[in-house]
Amino acid sequence: MRHLLIDITPLRTSPAFRRFFIGRAISGLGGQITIVAVMFQVWEATHSPFWSGSVAIAQLVPMLTVGLWGGSVADRVDRRTILMTTNIVQLVLAVLLMTQALWLGTSPSSLGVVLLLVAAMAAAGSVAAPAGMGVIPRLLPADQVGAGLALNRLSFQGSMLLGPALGGLIIGYAGLEIAYAVDAASFAAGFLGVAGLPRLAPAQRTNGGGILEGLRFAATQPVIRGVLLVDLAATVLAMPVSLFPVINEERFGGDPRTLGLFLTSIAVGGVAASLVSGTFTRRTRPGLVTIGAAAVWGISVGAVGLVTAPWLCLGLLAIAGAADSVSVVTRGTLIQLAVPDDLRGRTAAVEMIIGTGGPELGDLRGGAVAQLTSGSFALVSGGIACLLALAAVGATSRPMLGFRTPSRSERSIR
Structure with missing residues (x-):
């Protein structure tokens, strides 16, 4: 029966993977909270389905344009360094989202600022994602990679279940700025999870x-x-x-x-x-x-x-x-x-x-x-x-x- 359940061997045997997993889980939850906060702020500022849909475009364009470059960087630079740097950048962007929510609230003038910051957040994430995808096989033996990816998937699905509901509660009871502040704190946790990893420079550079x-x-x-x-x-x-x-x-x-x-x-x-x-x-x-x-x-x-x-x-x-x-x-x-x-x-x-x-x-x-x-x-x-x-x-x-x-x-x- 135990063989049917999720394999937690990577969490038990690899302290580095455990730190990485916890950091990603917390930052993923914060990211879902911010998704709800951005949706709410843009809708309240415009009451326009078009502008609500523009949030997806603001995220998609940087991802498509920056993603390939981010993958190239991940194959030439220490991946731990990339993840630490992008975590800091995303933390700063979350603080800026919090600041604009304090100053502008849901006024129409907030729209451009929010979309710009969302695009910058997506660009940073597009650099972090290829580096992050290459971490698990460096921390775990080959027969545990699947289990590590399953744990990562569980974390993602859990954040999708809990994050939006939690974001709505935070916005309703504490305000937009607190929701963005929680996301900033989650990136701090992600940084700590990555900082404990060993150096992850590419193992070889045989391919041009x-x-x-x-x-x-x-x-x-x-x-x-x-x-x-x-x-x-x-x-x-x-x-x-x-x-x-x-x-x-x-x-x-x-x-x-x-x-x-x-x-x-x-x-x-x-x-x-x-x-x-x-x-x-x-x-x-x-x-x-x-x-x-x-x-x-x-x-x-x-x-x-x-x-x-x-x-x-x-x-x-x-x-x-x-x-x-x-x-x-x-x-x-x-x-x-x-x-x-x-x-x-x-x-x-x-x-x-x-x-x-x-x-x-x-x-x-x-x-x-x-x-x-x-x-x-x-x-x-x-x-x-x-x-x-x-x-x-x-x-x-x-x-x-x-x-x-x-x-x-x-x-x-x-």
Whole structure:
């Protein structure tokens, strides 16, 4: 039974990973609080859906433009130094958000300042993310990387569950400036978690090339190319988020309480999968698990378009959320173990860009199909298209499906 539950071996055996995990968990919770604070402040300042949507653009553009450069930096500079520096920058930006909330509140004049600071925060995060993705395989043996990524995923899903609700409570009872102050404090905790790490300079520098080297490697290395195509198939063809308001209106009368449960259900499924992640992190064929989980995602999303019972719809979304967590963890395991250390930063940047752009394109596809047909058809057709694309990827990506990770018994023998 213990083998079914999340594997906490990395927390027990690696003090460095434990500090890193705790720091990231706290800063991730603070980040979710700030997301709610920014949404609230922009809406109160403008009461405009357009300007509320502009927050996503302010985050996406720096991520796409700075991300590849951040990956290149991560392959040439000590990753611990990068993470410490970006934590300090993000702490300062959170303090500036707190300051502008004190001075400007929710007046229309706050809009430009908030968007500028949000963009700067996203740019700093785009430099930190590739460096952070390369930390876990440096702190843990290969057979524990999957477990470390599962713990990291649990932390992320937990912050998504708790952070927005906590942010709303803080804003309601204490004010915007306190919410931003809590985020600043969370970055301080993240800094302490990183400061305790050993130096993480790239282990080797055998590969030349610059920013575009990561793109070339991802496009030509069969395992990495296959796993990224799996991600694109699931997100571009079967992303359901933009369809939630339509489905909520069609099936459930537009009740806002039901709409709020759509994303919550996905997060609940993700947490549940993380809690029993021992069922898949101990597997030695992560490629098979990745494509299988993506297929479950496609089936579940497509089925949402067919059911009419509210709780069955939410249950299917929970299954989709669980499948997403499984796919994210096993995909990360493949990428971390199949990529040389001196290319991990740039490859992680490519993964980050695909992981960000894929869902955006998927939401655009879903909305366009629903506009021409219906929300139900958009979901069902997306699920079917996802499965067909996954079949094609599986037929052409044998190295990904055959990739094996060492078991602990094999490592102990060695």
